[in-house]
Amino acid sequence: MxxxxxxxxxxxxxxxxxxxxxxxxxxxxxxxxxxxxxxxxxxxxxxxxxxxxxxxxxxxxxxxxxxxxxxxxxxxxxxxxxxxxxxxxxxxxxxxxxxxxxxxxxxxxxxxxxxxxxxxxxxxxxxxxxxxxxxACDLDFDSCQQCFSEKDFDNVINRKFNLLSISELNPETQGTISFIRGNDDLLDSIADYGIAVGDNLHYYNTDGNEYSVSIEDQDFSLPQEMANNIFIRV
Missing domain, CATH: 1.10.10.10 (Winged helix-like DNA-binding domain superfamily/Winged helix DNA-binding domain)
Incomplete structure (x- = not known):
């Protein structure tokens, strides 16, 4: 509550x-x-x-x-x-x-x-x-898979910092990916890009529904759904 x-x-x-x-x-x-x-x-x-x-x-x-x-x-x-x-x-x-x-x-x-x-x-x-x-929730997990695996809510602890998704960021924002949200299919799709919690991210701008980012010095054009669900520490 x-x-x-x-x-x-x-x-x-x-x-x-x-x-x-x-x-x-x-x-x-x-x-x-x-x-x-x-x-x-x-x-x-x-x-x-x-x-x-x-x-x-x-x-x-x-x-x-x-x-x-x-x-x-x-x-x-x-x-x-x-x-x-x-x-x-x-x-x-x-x-x-x-x-x-x-x-x-x-x-x-x-x-x-x-x-x-x-x-x-x-x-x-x-x-x-x-x-x-x-x-994003303020529970101390890296992904929704981790959250789902913890059945006892009494064992859950709160994250000590705030998060924003890529699609919420101002241009030229930099940070560390700290949480990835979504069902198994979306998490697998993001993993297929080679994107993971702990990676350094630099967000440049958006063009329509594509978000231009650099992650670990590799450039990506991410679709809206991924940008909504990849969060950096702020």
Whole structure:
């Protein structure tokens, strides 16, 4: 379950910051006000509180960006929301126009164990119904195969750093591949490229649905599905 020391209100703010600035870009107060439907003055007061808690960096009259700790919380709640949307639409057949509001109500109480079970049942999805990336889990595995092999959730530990998929990165980003998501077929396809956890990656740009990267000094043009599911440490 989401940390009970963190209010739903704080989670909502961090979720909106992540949705508008997943690479820790600065998000304007106006954007936050519009997305949350809250007056700018109230948003400013909350941003000051979030900065004091260490979740954001706040610049008056300009906006805010997530810190590492803020991003960790934001990714977690965003992941639960988007997995729930997928579950509500694909499994429960809830009307698409209703799934966002219902996921908002459920995301704050969904346990980490239940989230993991949903992910497995849905075959490790990479996109929610709105085609937004579902963030990687924060469980300390290299791949979904490793996760599936550990049956006892009490033995699972949390990753200590954040991840972004290739398709979420800003151009000219470099990092180390730290997690690869997907079913056996996708994992095998990525392995056939010679790509593995621990490889150094340099992302250049995207052209349509192809992502230009250099991995261990070898150039690749990766399809969207692979870019969505190869994650680097950030």
């Amino acid at each position: 989401a940390d009970d020391k963190i209010s739903e209100n704080i989670e909502e703010y961090l979720e909106v910051l992540y949705r508008n600035g997943s690479n820790k870009e600065q998000v304007s107060t106006t954007t936050l006000s519009n997305d949350l439907g809250i007056a700018p003055g109230s948003v400013t007061q909350m941003l000051k509180k979030l900065e004091a808690l260490g979740y954001i960096n706040y610049t008056p009259y300009r906006g805010a960006s997530l810190t590492d700790e803020g991003m960790k919380i934001a990714q977690k709640i965003t992941r639960k929301h988007r997995i729930l949307e997928k579950f509500l639409l694909d499994i429960l057949k809830v009307k698409e126009e209703n799934i966002h509001d219902q996921a908002c109500e459920m995301e704050h109480t969904l346990s980490d164990e239940a989230e993991r079970a949903l992910c497995t049942m849905l075959h490790h999805p990479d996109l929610c119904p709105d085609n937004n990336i579902i963030p």
